[in-house]
Amino acid sequence: MTMPPDHARVRRRTLALLLMAVSTSASAQRPATAPSVTVREAWARPCLLGTPCGVYVTLANGAATAVDVIAVTSPQATTVEMHETMLHGGQAHMMAHPTATIPPRGVLEGRPGKWHLMLGGVRRALVVGDSIALTFTVQHQDRARRRERIAAVAIVRAP
Amino acid sequence: MAGTLRKWLVSVALTGGAASACTEPALRGIAIDPPRAAPALAVTRDDGTAFDLARERGKVVLLFFGYTHCPDVCPTTLADWSKVRRALGADSARVRFVFVSVDPARDTPQLAQQYAAQFHASFIGLSPDTLDLPAIQYAFGVTSARETGTSATGYLVSHASQSFLVAPDGALRVMYSFGARVDDIVADVRQVLR
Numbered sequence: 001m002t003m004p005p006d007h008a009r010v011r012r013r014t015l016a017l018l019l020m021a022v023s024t025s026a027s028a029q030r031p032a033t034a035p036s037v038t039v040r041e042a043w044a045r046p047c048l049l050g051t052p053c054g055v056y057v058t059l060a061n062g063a064a065t066a067v068d069v070i071a072v073t074s075p076q077a078t079t080v081e082m083h084e085t086m087l088h089g090g091q092a093h094m095m096a097h098p099t100a101t102i103p104p105r106g107v108l109e110g111r112p113g114k115w116h117l118m119l120g121g122v123r124r125a126l127v128v129g130d131s132i133a134l135t136f137t138v139q140h141q142d143r144a145r146r147r148e149r150i151a152a153v154a155i156v157r158a159p
Numbered sequence: 160m161a162g163t164l165r166k167w168l169v170s171v172a173l174t175g176g177a178a179s180a181c182t183e184p185a186l187r188g189i190a191i192d193p194p195r196a197a198p199a200l201a202v203t204r205d206d207g208t209a210f211d212l213a214r215e216r217g218k219v220v221l222l223f224f225g226y227t228h229c230p231d232v233c234p235t236t237l238a239d240w241s242k243v244r245r246a247l248g249a250d251s252a253r254v255r256f257v258f259v260s261v262d263p264a265r266d267t268p269q270l271a272q273q274y275a276a277q278f279h280a281s282f283i284g285l286s287p288d289t290l291d292l293p294a295i296q297y298a299f300g301v302t303s304a305r306e307t308g309t310s311a312t313g314y315l316v317s318h319a320s321q322s323f324l325v326a327p328d329g330a331l332r333v334m335y336s337f338g339a340r341v342d343d344i345v346a347d348v349r350q351v352l353r
Contacts, residue, residue, distance in 0.1 A: 045234045046277050048270070052312050054230030079311040085231045087337060091302065092232040092320040112235040113338055119230075120312030159238035159278045 035148045036063035037102065037138050041110075042154035044132055049125040053077070055117040055132060055154045056110035061102035063140060069100045069108065070147075071137040078121025080134070085113050094118075102138070130156040184350060186333050187343035194330035197323075198298030200259070202285040205268040210257070210285055212325065219348050220255045220325040224301050226262035226316050227274040232337055233258075236322055237278040242341045243348070244279055251281075253327075253352055260286040261296065261303035261318050299323065326351040 040058040047053035061067045072080040082100050086093045100115065102108040110116050119132070126132065136150040200212035200222075212220060221240060225233035237258060244251045258275040260266035266274075266286045275284030287295055296302060301319035320337035324347060333347050 045238060047230075047234075048227070048273055048277065050270075051227050051274070052230045054234060081311060083231070087320055090319055090321050090336065091317055092229075092337065093306070093317040094229075094231065094315050112231060116231050118312065159234075159241040 035150055036140075037061050037067055037136070037148060037150050039150065039152040040107065042132075042134070042152045044126060044154045044156045045159060046128055046156055047119075047122065047126045049122065053119040053122050053126055053132075054112075055119060055134070056112065057117060057134065057136075057152055057154060058110050059102055059108045059136065059138075059150070061104065061106055061108075063142075064104050066104050066141040067102045067138045068141060069102065069136055070098075070139050072117060073135050073137075074119060074133055076123055076132055077119035079119070081118045081120070082115070083118045084115050087113070101141075126156045128156055128158045132156070184346075186347050186350065188324065188333035188335045188339060188347050190333055191331050194326065194332045197325045197329055197331040198295070200285075200295060200299075202259070202287045202291075203268065204283070204285065205272040210283060212257075213329065215255055215325070216329050217327050218253050218255050219327060219351055220257055221322060221344070221348075222257050222259065222299075222325065223322040224259045224261050224296065224299070224303065224319050226260050226303075226318065227266050227270055228262065228313065229316070229318075232318075232320050234278075236320075236337065237275065237282065239339075239341055239344070240282070240322075241278045243344045244281070246341060246345045247348060250349065250352060254348055256282045258282065258284045259295070260284070261292065261301075262316050263287060263289045263292060265313075324348070324351065 038060050040060050042057040044053055044055040072082065074080050082097045084095050084097060086095055100108055108115065132154040134152040134154060136152065138148050138150060140146045197212055202210050204210050223236050240256045244256065247254060258271065260271045263286050268286045271284035271286040275282035303316055303318040306315045306317055322335045323331060324333040326332040332351060335344060
């Protein structure tokens with residue numbers, strides 16, 4: 001059975017409107033489900049098997065409340081610790097932190113001489129071009145204490 | 160009279176500074192003034208040969224005291240040296256980049272050398288004997304201390320974050336704070352090589 005041209009046009013338009021509505025509804029929901037924490041930069045230096053590896057990650061928080069990074073894991077390492085380098089009178093100390101806070105609509109910047117990740121028990125030496133998979137577990141400092149998991153990939157850069 | 164004296168002092172200070180700037184540009188790192196003879200540093204390398212700082216006359220030696228289990232300050236310093244080496248071009252053949260471990264309990268001479276060589280094949284990694292290390296550190300005015308219980312990956316070591324420049328005449332001339340600009344180190348190396 002063939003439809004008159006006008007009917008076909010109306011049907012196509014209805015279908016397009018329906019698709020648009022579904023798409024609009026999906027995008028309207030996206031802000032609520034999309035992670036509020038994003039990875040801005042993630043890189044590492046080459047490192048030998050048997051020695052800890054430093055990884056620098058910058059995380060941005062798009063939420064209006066602060067977010068705590070409460071755990072970091074990697075399938076390529078036994079442990080991932082959050083560390084901060086402190087310089088006192090020219091002496092370098094490292095301090096392990098169980099958590100780190102990303103301020104509301106702010107960033108937690110990983111950079112040399114400051115906040116960084118220390119990977120222990122890395123399963124093989126890391127060389128330039130290798131990638132390191134990381135998963136951050138973050139918890140919002142809001143009433144719901146909502147948790148999110150953020151995936152990141154750090155690339156090993158040339159020194 | 161007092162006014163004339165003041166003017167003369169100001170004039171001497173200004174012209175003196177200008178004259179000094181004309182003859183030799185100021186070093187950009189922390190100048191060791193007056194320079195002093197670099198302390199002895201003789202360590203057996205991973206291949207059994209000896210590294211002796213006293214035999215490096217005619218070359219610039221950059222020295223850093225760290226440890227291979229350091230994930231931040233040490234690799235950052237050596238990565239900066241890697242940039243210094245690149246920026247120096249042909250002049251880098253007259254520079255030695257020497258990493259000295261302050262953690263001989265974990266850092267074998269082989270590991271220290273492997274660690275340094277990650278940053279460039281020409282870099283030298285040394286791990287002094289445990290008994291010799293305190294005297295070496297004392298002579299260079301650097302310290303280190305084991306910090307236990309801070310890491311799941313074993314102990315950490317607090318250590319001096321500065322690096323040193325030994326001039327071709329064997330004098331300890333410059334010290335660099337952690338994070339010193341690569342351009343500044345390059346300029347100083349070029350100046351003392353002249």
